[in-house]
Amino acid sequence: MDSLSMKPEEIEAASFAIIDDEAGNHGWPMAEWQVVRRAIHTSADFEYTQSMVLSDGVIEKAVAALKSGAGIVTDTNMALSGISKPRLNPLGCSASCHVADPDVAAQALAEGVTRSIIAMRTAVANPDNRIFVIGNAPTALFELLRLVEAGAAKPALIIGLPVGFVGAEESKNALASGSHDIPFITNIGRKGGSNVAAAVVNALAILANKNLAV
Numbered sequence: 001m002d003s004l005s006m007k008p009e010e011i012e013a014a015s016f017a018i019i020d021d022e023a024g025n026h027g028w029p030m031a032e033w034q035v036v037r038r039a040i041h042t043s044a045d046f047e048y049t050q051s052m053v054l055s056d057g058v059i060e061k062a063v064a065a066l067k068s069g070a071g072i073v074t075d076t077n078m079a080l081s082g083i084s085k086p087r088l089n090p091l092g093c094s095a096s097c098h099v100a101d102p103d104v105a106a107q108a109l110a111e112g113v114t115r116s117i118i119a120m121r122t123a124v125a126n127p128d129n130r131i132f133v134i135g136n137a138p139t140a141l142f143e144l145l146r147l148v149e150a151g152a153a154k155p156a157l158i159i160g161l162p163v164g165f166v167g168a169e170e171s172k173n174a175l176a177s178g179s180h181d182i183p184f185i186t187n188i189g190r191k192g193g194s195n196v197a198a199a200v201v202n203a204l205a206i207l208a209n210k211n212l213a214v
């Protein structure tokens with residue numbers, strides 16, 4: 001079929017078929033594969049087949065959090081815009097990002113820290129925010145983990161996929177260590193990004209909506 005005449009859902013289905021074929025015997029359980037496959041789909045990078053790390057039982061815990069209407073916070077407006085609101089609406093979940101808030105910028109300037117750090121502090125102050133999605137700023141992930149260690153935050157889920165050369169891999173390694181006793185989805189290495197982080201949320205929302213319909 002000519003791709004120019006294909007509908008969006010047909011293109012997506014064809015893309016997933018290609019991914020499934022090229023990934024071969026990837027070893028991921030079906031539910032986890034829905035998450036990993038969407039990371040590959042949005043990046044065209046099969047390295048995620050090997051580099052993704054999911055904590056034990058995270059899919060079930062993430063679906064439960066979404067079905068309970070957990071607030072979602074992202075570290076960038078790009079990640080926020082990539083999350084499908086029509087998939088969140090039936091679950092009663094809202095999504096927000098504080099990095100561009102004027103008061104966040106002012107406080108970051110006054111304290112000499114990144115806006116991402118202040119945005120995480122702002123986000124955890126709202127108990128409705130229980131899912132944290134980080135696809136860009138390692139400082140956001142480091143700060144969130146610090147807040148967890150300090151007892152100031154207890155997320156239901158951390159999706160930590162910051163991208164870059166300074167701190168990205170290290171922040172994800174800290175999350176993947178499992179020492180914080182928080183359900184997580186991350187990857188090993190420098191790769192990641194707001195688009196991949198949003199894709200993970202969308203995969204989980206699809207699973208939660210399917211579960212909701214059962």
